[in-house]
Amino acid sequence: MRPTVHDIAAEAGVSLATVDRVLNNRPGVRSVTRDRVERAIVTLGYVRDVAAANLAKGRSYPFVFILPAGENSFMRGLEAELRSAMARSAAERTNITILSVPAFDAQALAAALSQAHQRRPAGVAVVAVDAPEVTEAVKQLRMDGIAVVTLVSDLPGSGRDHFAGVDNIAAGRTAGTLMGRFLGDREGPVAVLAGSMLVRDHRDRLEGFRAVMGEAFAGRKILPVIEGQDNPALVEELVDTLLARHPDLAGIYSLGAGNRGLVAALEKAGRARTICAIAHELTPHSRAALLSGTIDAVLNQDAGHEVRSAIRVLKAKADGLPVIEAQERIRIDIFLKDNLPIEQA
């Protein structure tokens, strides 16, 4: 049987209360006594039963999650994952509130952050827009000891505790390698379609993509970036124009959302099979387009992992515990039509 607090108390010749004080390094123990207890802990190889500790504490963690509103399927999927995490919140002793803000709107986001602040939560997770007022709002939270995790899109320089999202430079590089190799010797330029250069994740993907294309496929021409605001209708319009203007277009890298518009435009023009399309985020639409062959590859970040990681990290930070960064790293999934995961209910 593994040792318990009783065993330590016996071994050290003190009471349970004292052991507990040492365990949670609370004040009120002479350092001699503390030493004795710590020695007992080591010799017995004691490991605290976290479940029992939480049970006794009855602690719960109030968190606020701030997500962009709108039709964006990825974000709606993320919200669904969050809601299913909330369903488990009884068991996990977490208490989550969702705040919704217009996409790409720094002002609104900053306001939401201070609204979150007023609730005095133990932690906040936010899909960041890279702007000074947002950075400032995050700093305010941190100054009040509230843990902050950026989700999906980062905000470096804000002092956030952690970023729960993928390495978007690497994601852009991955897209570049796939594009270059899938195209092979085929002639023609490649277009890049982004949501907005206001968010860090899109900027990073672009940087990675351009870097690889420059290094490994230097002969390939990259057209200027098109910004579709993650809005399917706008994306469709822009791609219509693009296709009309470039009859020799060989590939499109869509690094943001709104892929419904991309797919519609490609199919309408009858160029779904001839243009190599690489997009981000597995949604019902991108999945269908992958299966039909309109999209050739989808890079994905697992929203469920991101949400669960954010919650784990917020808990750890709230308790002042260390985070094993390597363990919280979110992978860049590559999906072809052949390795699609089973559709969830």
Next chain:
Amino acid sequence: MRPTVHDIAAEAGVSLATVDRVLNNRPGVRSVTRDRVERAIVTLGYVRDVAAANLAKGRSYPFVFILPAGENSFMRGLEAELRSAMARSAAERTNITILSVPAFDAQALAAALSQAHQRRPAGVAVVAVDAPEVTEAVKQLRMDGIAVVTLVSDLPGSGRDHFAGVDNIAAGRTAGTLMGRFLGDREGPVAVLAGSMLVRDHRDRLEGFRAVMGEAFAGRKILPVIEGQDNPALVEELVDTLLARHPDLAGIYSLGAGNRGLVAALEKAGRARTICAIAHELTPHSRAALLSGTIDAVLNQDAGHEVRSAIRVLKAKADGLPVIEAQERIRIDIFLKDNLPIEQA
């Protein structure tokens, strides 16, 4: 505050013990009483606190894991993951024993299974070899109410409770699509290198690969399968011969282990960059080869996920609880040099 057993007892006008009996559907409750309790559970929206239940039960789960011995990096990585799960076993109330058997040896595996049987564990996880004596041994375990999960390589028809591994037909298909697209118009045949046709996972990958090549890249010639027994030295020898015989070889799909040998042979022959190589399992060797460009893509199954999933499923089966199959599905990861995960310590 969420409702507890006390609240239910009060609401239903019974004692704690009765509530507990209903909760764990143990016998000894009149159906009228049972109904009353169940109604209380629903009206109060009660959710059992699993942590507290486990604490009270003090239950622990003795499991046996049977793994192939040998140098195979993937299997050693799997074992490492298992050992780190064992390190957490205090917290998870699990008690794991590892049994090691020679690879691809059905006799030895069957013997190990009955050795595991004698320990009367709550569950057994096994990397299966597809042979009648193994199937029989698994059936024996199941007949004694011991849960059995196959790990990495499946054993259909054995009545195992669950398979913790990837869909290897899909993995083979994925490799096929990547190979076909990476090669593009480039001429030349493709070779397939397997470990052994005795294990199900290798057979399945081959099937998927051939299917896609036949459907989508029908012009491409596939050479007869080479079996390297997952042994680097043997693989190197076989690939040496292969390369000598086929100066026009365009690609190699290595669907088993022993990739050290493959990499050595390709580099020795100076054909590392001209032949498109796709392999399985991310190990220190395949990672290095991916970075150097000798291997073009690696398909991976996350050994950590597999181990943790196997343990979760064994626990659930041991408790007679249902398993959400979709949630235990193991993904097929695709790695290029650009999206390699950070190296773990």
Next chain:
DNA sequence: CTGTTAGCGCCTTCAC
């Protein structure tokens, strides 16, 4: 059939 009681391992008053 049903209820009482005493823990599981830990934390938290409140005395001393």
Next chain:
DNA sequence: GTGAAGGCGCTAACAG
């Protein structure tokens, strides 16, 4: 500074 006692939510004897 330290200790004793009670309780977190649930389960498991053991009585009735």
